[in-house]
Every structure is written in C-alpha cells, then in structure tokens.
Amino acid sequence: MAWLWLVPLLPLTGFLILAATQGRLPERVVAVIGAGSVGLAALVTAVVTLDFLGSGSGAYSQTLWTWLSAGGFTPDFTLYLDGLSLVMMGVITGVGFLIHLYATGYMAGDPGYGRFFAYMNLFVFAMLMLVLGDDLLVLYLGWEGVGLCSYLLIGFFQTDPANGYAARKAFVVTRVGDTAMAIGLFLLFRELGTLEIQTLLERANTAWAGGDLTVTVAALLILGGAVGKSAQLPLQTWLPDAMAGPTPVSALIHAATMVTAGVYLIARLHDLYLLSPAAQTAVTLVGLATLFIAAFAALAQRDVKRILAYSTMSQIGYMFFALGVGAWSAAIFHLMTHAFFKALLFLAAGSLILAMHHEQDIFRMGGLRRRLPWPFWSMVIGSAALAALPLTSGYFSKDAILLTAFDAPGGPWLWAVAVLAAFVTALYSMRMILVVFFGDEREGAHDSEGWNMKLPLAVLAVLSIIGGWFGLSPPGDVLPDGGLHAEHGGWLPWVTSAFPLLGLALGYVLFEPSRNRVAGLMASPAADAVRRFWLAGWGFDWLYARLFEAPYNTIAHWNRRDAVDRLFDLTAAVVRGGNLVTAYLQNGRLRWYLANMAAGLAVVLLIVLGVS
C-alpha cells in the first residue's frame, strides 16, 4: 500500500517522456510507453487493492509533501485511499489501460501519435489526482487538469476548425461549472477554515448539524461544478459535440472517467448533502431531468457516437439520481458497471467506424453482423448491459438505484419517471443494433484489427456481463448507506425488471429493418417535428445561443474598438500631445529662447517676491 504514490506517478512519467520527445520516437516505442505506463499503474493498483482488502479496508493516507503554506492555509499533497477512491482508481487504471491498448491500434498511422498518448497519459494522471487527493485543492488541480486534457483531446484533429470549436465549447461550458465550484470551495474554506476533506467534513458536521443556509449554498455550488463536468442539465450541451475527438478519447474521457468526476465529487462530499436536504433534492432533480431528456434525445440521433453520448448523459443522470435519493453505493456501483459497458460500446463503435471508413451515420450502415463479428457481439453485449437486461452488470446496478428510489420521499413518482427512461434506453439500444447490424447489407465494410484492439473488447465484454455478480459496494464504511439495498419484496422488482424487456420488445417491433414500422409513425409532420426536437437535444443549443451567445456577441460588437484599450491609448495620446506642445518651444529661434529665459526670470522673481 505504500506504493500508492506510484500509481499517479507512472502515467505522469509517461506524459513527461512523450512530451519531451515530441513525436520523434517511433510508433512502437510510443505505444509501449503510453499504454505501458497505464498498464503498470493498473498492476500497482491491483497490488494495492489486495493489500487494502487484506488489511481490513481502513482508510489509508500517504502524505507526499506540503504544497504551500500561506497564512493559516497549508494544504498537503496527500493521497487518500479508502473504498471509494479504490473503486475509482481501479476503474481509471483498469479500464484506462484497456482503452490505451485499443488506442495503440486505433490511432496507428496518425501523425500525432506521440502527442495523443502524451495527452492521454496526462489525463490519467490528472484524473488519479482528482480521486486520490485528500485535499479539495488537490482535487481541484485534477479537476482542472482533466478539463485541459479534455480540451486538448477533443480538438486533437486540429486541422479541422470544427473540432476546435467543439473543444472550446466543452471547455467554456465546463468552466461555468468550475467557477461555481471554485466559489463553493472559497465559501467552504471561509466557513470551515480548511480544505482537507476529512477534516472539512468533520467540521461541517459539527458546525451545521442543525441545517444552515451556508451549507446549502456551498453544496449547490459544488453541484454546479459537478453538473458542468458530468454534462448534466443545464450544462450538458458540450458532450454530444465532444464526440469530434478520437473514439478512444470518447471512451475514456467522455464515458468512463472524466464525466463521472462529478459523481465522485458528490459522493466524496456526501456529508454536505446529508446536512442539506434541499441540495440533495436538487441533485435528484438534476439527475432525473437529465436522464429523461437524454434518453429521448438518444432515440432520435443518427450518428452512432452521438447516440452513445446522449446515452452516457442519461446514465450519469441515473448516477446523480441515485446520489440524490440516498443510494450512494448504488451510484458508485453503477459508475463502475457503466464504465465497463460504455467503454465497450465506444470501442466497438470505433472498430465499426474504422471498418466503415469513418462513416458514422447509422442509416448508411446495415446488415454488418456477418462481416464484422467483433463489433457486432461487443455492441450486443454492451447494449444488453446498457438496457439492463437481467443478469448483466447493468441490470444489478440500475435495479439497485430504482428500488432505492422507490423508498425515497416522493418515491413512486421518481421511480416511475426513471423506469420510463429505462424503457426508452432499451428502445434506443435495440434501434441502434437493428439499424446497424441487421437489414440489407451495406457494401464496403472492411474488418482489419490487430489483437491490441480485440483484446480490450473481449475483456470489457466479459466484465460487462459478470461485473455485477459480485454486488460490489465500495469496501469499508465509506458511504452512508452501508451497502446496496437490493431487498424488496413483492411486485416491485418484477415490474422494474420488466420495463427494459418491454422496451427491447417494442424496439424490435418498431425498428426491425425488414418491416420498418417506425417509418409509418414518423410520416406525420407533428411526429417529424418531435423527432427533430429530440435530435437537437431538446433545443438547448438553440436556447443558449439566444440567451447567452447573442447578448455576449452584441456587447462584444459594441465594444469592438475596445473601450478599455482606448483608455490606455488616451495616455499615449496625452503624452503625444504634450510632446507636440513642448516641441513647439524648440523652434530654433534664438530670440524666442531669450524671451523664454526673460519670462522665466520674471516668474521666478514673482514667486520669490510673493513668498517673501
């Protein structure tokens, strides 16, 4: 367990080597360094995990050094290992390694190969700092670091300006959340005097035991940050556009790890939310709204990666929903299973896209199940887990959330909406599978993959199936619910499990390519309007363009000659004017100079006489 510090250090070293050599190394070496550093980190994680479980799952912290010392503020660079951070660390290094391995094949031949793996390693390092940090300042360091890497990787294909816009959009929208979070951190520090997480939570529990406006405000601000990073309402507009990045990036950052940082943050600071029921309700509502909206949006998408993006948004909504209703362990469990099957789906989509020569529109695919067996079976397994087919990992985690939700205040309504969204989830999963892999075969598919792309798919597929069998909740009493509540009698578990199955059935009926009954439904203009509304993500981009971008652009247009700059130019202009005036005094005429001297004498005499 003392080797904990190696886990973030290995990817950092990988980044430093790759950044220093700047693309001058051959691809094989880059692959070994890039994927190998994360692989070694995963290995160390495994060792640390065994050690941790063997020693009774008590919390372990390893202080590396004192970061800074300013007045009474002395944050330490401390790595904190408990059940929660252990689970996160395992997901990041394990799934991360598989994705890195896949990327060594996917990105082969790209001129930015070295740059890609440098950024990916830096991302893994930042994410690990985020989850291992014992101080909110270290967490914020990781938070910003992953934001930076997300920007760099979304805009990775930098020759196309559209990718730059997508990266910028992601960065700016998450920045809004980050600012809210920073203010929240300031508030917490001012009220409690520390940012060290465990100390902070203890002090919060004593200071605000009876409920207080301050803790609600702080919790809501932190929620703001989480919402931005995890692409929840209202800061969710960046995630579909972030699919402009390479597919391994979408898999790692925008499915398995970065977007789950918000979930981790709220789980880590769970005491604050327990102290403020209002904030916790806000978490529930945010999650519920997002999971519902995103599910319908996914139903209308044509681009396979955008389907998966909205799906991710929806599933993270489930995690937020779970946190809000008090199913803490279930949320983290779902985070883990989601990492498995969503990464699987993205990587399979990547193979699909590569095989179809970078075609991403599902309606330009069809009947590919015989030609592309690996993507086919991967996506089938992944979709099954996504749709919570019984006995898959997704089934266990999602059911735990839904059953706990039923018991929460206002439970039955919450449960109903969430179950309806689960129905829609199954619906769009089935649609995706049917449209891509069934029906008339589209020519031109070209399956060529090495072992380095097939192995991760295989491992993730296995994990997607068996990952739920062990009912894992974070070891130790980290989260307040003390484990998963899967106990419910009566009709509830049956109905909860039935809805996704109904969704799959309806999906088959509607989208089965040979009969294509959905076309009949889509014929009317009203239906088409609804479809286009869902396709545009319920119109949020349109709304934000009018609400925020247009006024900002107008103001920028008014200020296009830059009033502040002109103020500084005024200084220069005054000086220049002064120069002109004083230059006039130097006209080269002798008698003028003499007159000036005489006048000066007169003035001086006047002053002397006046003073005396």
Next chain:
Amino acid sequence: MELVLFYIAATVCLVATSLVITRSVASHALIYLIVSLLSVAVIFFLLGAPFAAALEIVIYAGAIMVLFVFVVMMLNLGPRRGPEERARLAPRHWIGPGLLSFVLLLELAYILFGGTSTSSGVAVGPTEVGIALFGPYLIAVELASVLLLAALVGAYHLGRRYLRSRREEEQP
C-alpha cells in the same frame, strides 16, 4: 550740486540707449552707444571710481566699439541697408518684449523700493585697485587673461576661414 550732474548724466544715458536700439542704420546705433558709454563713464567719475571711468572709455568705447566699426566696414552695412532694417522694426514687434521688460522693471523697482543706502563719498583711486588686483584677486587676473587668450584663438580661427575663402573666391 553734483547730484544734479548725476541726474543729467543718467538722462543722457537713457535717451542715448533708447536711441541705440531703435536705429536702423548700424553706424548711427554705434555712435549713440558710444554716447551712452561716455555718460556712464561720467557717472563712474561721480561715484568716485576714476579708474573704472577711464577703463570704460579706453576699452569699452575705444576697443570694443572699434571692433564693431570694423565689422560694419567689412560687411558694408551702410545707409543703403537702412530701409530693410526699418521694415523689421514695425511697432507690433515691440509689444511682447516691451511688456516683458516692463514687468521685470516693476519687479526690480519693487525690490529697490524703500532702501536708503548712499554711496560712500570717498573716491577709490587706481592705487587701491592695483593693490587689490595683485593681492587677493591675483587668480581672477590670471583667469581673465586665460579667457582673453581663448577669445583670441577663437576669433582668429573664425575669422581666418572667412578670409581664406574670400581669397579663394577672388582667385580664378
């Protein structure tokens, strides 16, 4: 009685000096300046500084003014240049300097106003001046001679070029 002499000499001086600065012909101005210098010499005499009076006439009027006369002759600044000079002396040119001088005059008058010193009434003859010169003011004498040497060299240098180029112009 002698006080009246002072006032007469002062009046002559002022009139002559005013005429100096308003003449348009160079030689006329020079003559009036010499008159002014002579009247100042008279005042020196009245103040009991005969040596200074003599120096005023011999050196100031006798050497420095002669230098001016030489230049006037060299440059042919005769009566023919008169109208041109007068053109430059339009009344409006006098306003600014006149005003400035008037202000300074008022200030100086204010400074001098109300004092009640008088001259000592004792003449200081050349003997005393000579003793002082060879005594405490020896350095001043030496420095003055160095200054005159420098002026000599400078004037020689500036004048020499002029002469040489004149000679070059005359030769084919």
Next chain:
Amino acid sequence: MTATVIPMEHVLALAATLFLIGLTGVLVRRNLLFLLLSLEIMMNACGLAFVAAGARWGAPDGQIMYMLVLALAAAEVAVGLGLLLQLERRLETLDVDRASELEG
C-alpha cells in the same frame, strides 16, 4: 579725493533700466549686429551696478569686478563678431531667425 554722495537705489535703478532696455533690444532686433550691440548695453549695465556697489562700501572690489566684466565683454565681442562673419558667409544674411533648422 572726494566723490558725490549719491543715493544707491537711484544708481541701481538706472542700471536696471539700462539692462532692460538692452533686453528689449535683444528681443526685438533680428540683425545679429544690433543684437550684439544690445548685449553690450546689458553688460555695461551690469558693470555699472558693480561699480555702484563698490562705491557704496568704498572698496576697490567693485571696480575689480567691473574689470572682469570688461574682459568678458571683450572676449565675447571678439568671438561673437567672428560668428557674425561666419553667418554672413554661410547664409548670406544677418537675420538671426534664418539660422534655424529645427522644425519646432
């Protein structure tokens, strides 16, 4: 030898007036010769002030200072007239205002 007892302020007032007349002359005249002439008036006025001061105390110091002023005036005239000759040669004019190349 005796001398007249003259009120000091009057002599100094005369010196001041002479000085200012000279100053006016310097500021008004454009011909360099007349300018030098006016300069001489000013220096003469200073000399007068010094002698008057010496006479106030009955000491030779005033006259000695006057002699130094005289030496200075002589030196200045010599060099000044040399410059005047140069001005005449180079710019073919004695107008001091024409000897100005600054744009001002």
